[in-house]
Amino acid sequence: MEQIYSTPIELRFSDLDLYGHVNSVAYFSFLETARVKMFENLFRELTGKNIFLLVARAECDYKTAILFGDALVVSISVPRIGTASFDLDYLLHDGTGKNYANARTTMVCFDNVNKSTIAVPQCIRDMQEKPT
Amino acid sequence: MEQIYSTPIELRFSDLDLYGHVNSVAYFSFLETARVKMFENLFRELTGKNIFLLVARAECDYKTAILFGDALVVSISVPRIGTASFDLDYLLHDGTGKNYANARTTMVCFDNVNKSTIAVPQCIRDMQEKPT
């Protein structure tokens, strides 16, 4: 699957839990931060139209513990764009081949003026053809 | 599926995001808090033996937005206990029939002395037969 976006994520001390590992909840915060950065670059037009991207489903498979001081990169691909929703796949890795986790979110588009979900707009459909 | 544990979770202002909804990441923090409370009651013996319960996989389906001031209850059931792992199902609801989300985590047991995963111990197997 072709990755359309990659960003390093800087760990914070507060990401660590009692065991000295990055807490499993924090991974979802990393997905969110990477996703918002990706959409900030590509889709400023969407938010200008009051269209929100909401998470309908999120999942993560944990492979290897992340420790403080580790490098973390989140790379995103787009495995599916349907009529009403689309999926984002995330690879959490160290940038040099070590895989920390695989994750996926299913996103829906929400029109915050009419307060209803809408069809996936064209600028998102274009993601699969025009990788950045 | 029979619920073996239920706990209210108090929302915090910092759970809210830009849209005024409880952020999708925070749901996983609610799962964790409920799970740790459940295990604190049932399995103090495990932690005394340096056996950690780690999340191998987590997933959540979001149904209805949670707003600040909403009541939140997390109810846990145990749909599967395998040899090397077990699943916990979580219902996030308001205590009176409104369903916010459904979630599942797959847990593995980790021996922190020998630094390896171990078979699911009997005290966890007993969960399905002896609900609290």
Place this chain on the structure above:
Amino acid sequence: MEQIYSTPIELRFSDLDLYGHVNSVAYFSFLETARVKMFENLFRELTGKNIFLLVARAECDYKTAILFGDALVVSISVPRIGTASFDLDYLLHDGTGKNYANARTTMVCFDNVNKSTIAVPQCIRDMQEKPT
């Protein structure tokens, strides 16, 4: 100093840091949660007028570590109400005489329509005379 509001705060697993203590940053989240709960009860009228309460200064003296499973209560008093700002004092304790921390925030009122700070409104001035 007379306390005008008290609320229990439920700890979360994610409040703990590497040392097994509630992290020093989380204390400020407890102040915020207690403050928002207090203002939710007393001053719904303010937010209806688009007046925000912003933190201009925050400070905390840490006395005793909070551990997971500890009871935590935040009690608020109002030591000063000036023209342009007011102070809130917070006692973090276990409800039975054990003091975890003392904290203070200086609050300013912000008119989100005119985008400027405003004089402390009367309904806040009334706090000192009419404790809940």
Place this chain on the structure above:
Amino acid sequence: MEQIYSTPIELRFSDLDLYGHVNSVAYFSFLETARVKMFENLFRELTGKNIFLLVARAECDYKTAILFGDALVVSISVPRIGTASFDLDYLLHDGTGKNYANARTTMVCFDNVNKSTIAVPQCIRDMQEKPT
């Protein structure tokens, strides 16, 4: 006051609150992250001796709202090193002259073997003379 350490801090979507500003609590997380990074570089020897650096007091004056997408740099200076504690001053800024906040933490050194506070060790006293 001479700054002995500076680091950029990357904002996360979850740092934002309901008002679209970086939440006041998150600032303390930025202080912590900058401090831990500074001590990671300078004082690995301390943690090897089971000496923890604990926050005895924290304070922050908020000057200007931080928005998502803003550059954030935390710069640290050491205004005081006493016998039993020392202070760190933090400037939160954008790297080009815009000041978001000023903060200070008072730190104590804790011997986790003997479970007591200890005098500030020499390697910390050397901070004022040997800036990195």
